[in-house]
Amino acid sequence: MxxxxxxxxxxxxxxxxxxxxxxxxxxxxxxxxxxxxxxxxxxxxxxxxxxxxxxxxxxxxxxxxxxxxxGFIDAHVHYPQTGIIASWGKRLIDWLNSYTFPEEMRFGDAAYAQGVADRYLDLTLANGTTTVCSYCTIHPQSVDAFFSAAIARGLRAYAGKTCMDRNAPDGLRDSPQSAYDDSKALLERWHGQDRLEYVITPRFSPTSTPDQLNALGALWAEHPDCLMQTHLSEQVDEIAWVRGLFPNARDYLDTYETHGLLGARGLYGHAIHLEAREKDRLREIGAGLVHCPTSNTFIGSGLFDMAGLMAAGQPIGLATDTGGGSSFSMLRTMAAAYEIGQLRGTPLHPAQLLWLATAGSAQVLHASNKIxxxxxxxxxxxxxxxxxxxxxxxxxxxxxxxxxxxxxxxxxxxxxxxxxxxxxxxxxxxxx
CATH class of the missing domain: 2.30.40.10 (Urease, subunit C, domain 1)
Structure with a gap:
C-alpha cells in the first residue's frame, strides 16, 4: 500500500x-x-x-x-435545471414550457454550461452525493461541461445529450441524424474515460419522433454496454399525450420497445402510472426504474408503488430529479420516499431507505460491483x-x-x- x-x-x-x-x-x-x-x-x-x-x-x-x-447515488437528475429548482405552481408539461425549456436554451453557451455544472456538483457533493446520472441539454457542450466538472472532483458520473426533435422550442430541437451523430461522438469522447459513462438520452416519447427514437435505438444496439435513460408514465395527462402521438402503441412503454429502447440497461424515471403489461415487461427485461419522490409530490405526479414493484422483483433506484425535485439532498429524498410509503400504507424501514440511496441505485446503474x-x-x-x-x-x-x-x-x-x-x-x- x-x-x-x-x-x-x-x-x-x-x-x-x-x-x-x-x-x-x-x-x-x-x-x-x-x-x-x-x-x-x-x-x-x-x-x-x-x-x-x-x-x-x-x-x-x-x-x-x-x-x-x-456515498449517495442519485440515479436521475437534470443538472441544467439547477437554476430553476423550486419554481412555483406547474405540472409536468407546463413546467417544461415555463421553466425548463427557457433555461436549457442558455446551455448553447459553453461558459454558462460549465458554470452550472460546477455549481451543481458542488451542491450535491455538499449533500453527500458522489455519483449522479444526469440528463444534459441538446447542446454537446453541456455534456462536455458536466463530465469535465465531474473529472475535476474525482466523481463517478453518468450523463448524455438530451435528444428532442419535436414539441420543443426553436433552438432546442435536433434531428434524428444529428441526435445520432452528436450522441455517438460524445460517447466516443467520454465513455469509459476516468470514472465516466455515457448514457443514451431521449428525453421522452412526446419530444422525439419515431424516426429519432429509431436512430437512438440503433445507437444503443451498436453500444449495448451503455445505459439508456428516459421518462415513463410520470403524469396521467402526459400518458394521454403519448396515446395521441402514438395511436398504434399498446401503451407508453411500447413507444420505447417498438424503437429498440427497452432493455436491461434502460433507466425509466418515475414509472408511477404503469399498466399491468408494462409492469410485466419491465420486470421480464430487468430494466431499472428510478423513484423520484420529491419531484412526484412537488409537481403533483402521484404516488410510486415501491412496495408492490419491489415485491414483484423490479430493480429500483432513488433520485432527486433536480430541478423538478425540490432538493439536492438524498436525505430529503429518502424522507420523501418514506412519506410516500406512508401514504400508500407501506412505510419504509431506515435500512431500506439507505439501501435505495446507495446499493439500490448502484444496481440500476449496473455498477453494483463498483459503488x-x-x-x-x-x-x-x-x-x-x-x-x-x-x-x-x-x-x-x-x-x-x-x-x-x-x-x-x-x-x-x-x-x-x-x-x-x-x-x-x-x-x-x-x-x-
Missing amino acids: QNPELLTGQVLLTHANPFDAPATEALTVERRGAVLIDGGRIVATGTAEALRKENPQAKTTDYGDALILP GRIAPGYEADLCILDLASTPAIAQRATRAKDIWEQVFPTIMMGDDRAIMAVYAGGKKQIGT
Whole structure:
C-alpha cells in the first residue's frame, strides 16, 4: 500500500437487499468499526481495534460516533435545471414550457454550461452525493461541461445529450441524424474515460419522433454496454399525450420497445402510472426504474408503488430529479420516499431507505460491483454522516433504542449540516 488511510466510526455494511431479507440483517452497523482505503479503493473493513493493529502505518481519521456509509447515488437528475429548482405552481408539461425549456436554451453557451455544472456538483457533493446520472441539454457542450466538472472532483458520473426533435422550442430541437451523430461522438469522447459513462438520452416519447427514437435505438444496439435513460408514465395527462402521438402503441412503454429502447440497461424515471403489461415487461427485461419522490409530490405526479414493484422483483433506484425535485439532498429524498410509503400504507424501514440511496441505485446503474456499498475492492466513495447535526436531531437521537432509531431522525430532518465529510475516489472532497 502507498498512502493508506483508516477511517473509524460507525460503519454501515450491506449484505443483501433489505426488501428481500429482514432489513436489520440485510444492513448492519459495526458500532466501533473502521474502513481502510488506499489508491482510491476500499482495502478492508472491520473493527477499529483490529484494523489499527494490522495497519499501524495508516493515517487514522477518527469520526467518533458518526456513521460512515457509501456515498449517495442519485440515479436521475437534470443538472441544467439547477437554476430553476423550486419554481412555483406547474405540472409536468407546463413546467417544461415555463421553466425548463427557457433555461436549457442558455446551455448553447459553453461558459454558462460549465458554470452550472460546477455549481451543481458542488451542491450535491455538499449533500453527500458522489455519483449522479444526469440528463444534459441538446447542446454537446453541456455534456462536455458536466463530465469535465465531474473529472475535476474525482466523481463517478453518468450523463448524455438530451435528444428532442419535436414539441420543443426553436433552438432546442435536433434531428434524428444529428441526435445520432452528436450522441455517438460524445460517447466516443467520454465513455469509459476516468470514472465516466455515457448514457443514451431521449428525453421522452412526446419530444422525439419515431424516426429519432429509431436512430437512438440503433445507437444503443451498436453500444449495448451503455445505459439508456428516459421518462415513463410520470403524469396521467402526459400518458394521454403519448396515446395521441402514438395511436398504434399498446401503451407508453411500447413507444420505447417498438424503437429498440427497452432493455436491461434502460433507466425509466418515475414509472408511477404503469399498466399491468408494462409492469410485466419491465420486470421480464430487468430494466431499472428510478423513484423520484420529491419531484412526484412537488409537481403533483402521484404516488410510486415501491412496495408492490419491489415485491414483484423490479430493480429500483432513488433520485432527486433536480430541478423538478425540490432538493439536492438524498436525505430529503429518502424522507420523501418514506412519506410516500406512508401514504400508500407501506412505510419504509431506515435500512431500506439507505439501501435505495446507495446499493439500490448502484444496481440500476449496473455498477453494483463498483459503488454503493462498503466492501474490499469497491471504489472509495464515502459519506460521513453526523447523527446529531442539529439540536432537534440530537435530542431525538439521544432517545434511540438502537442504531436505526438513531439514524432515522437524520434521514427525516437532516440536510447538508449532517454531512461531516465526503470522499470521492478515496480523496476527501468535503470536510476538514
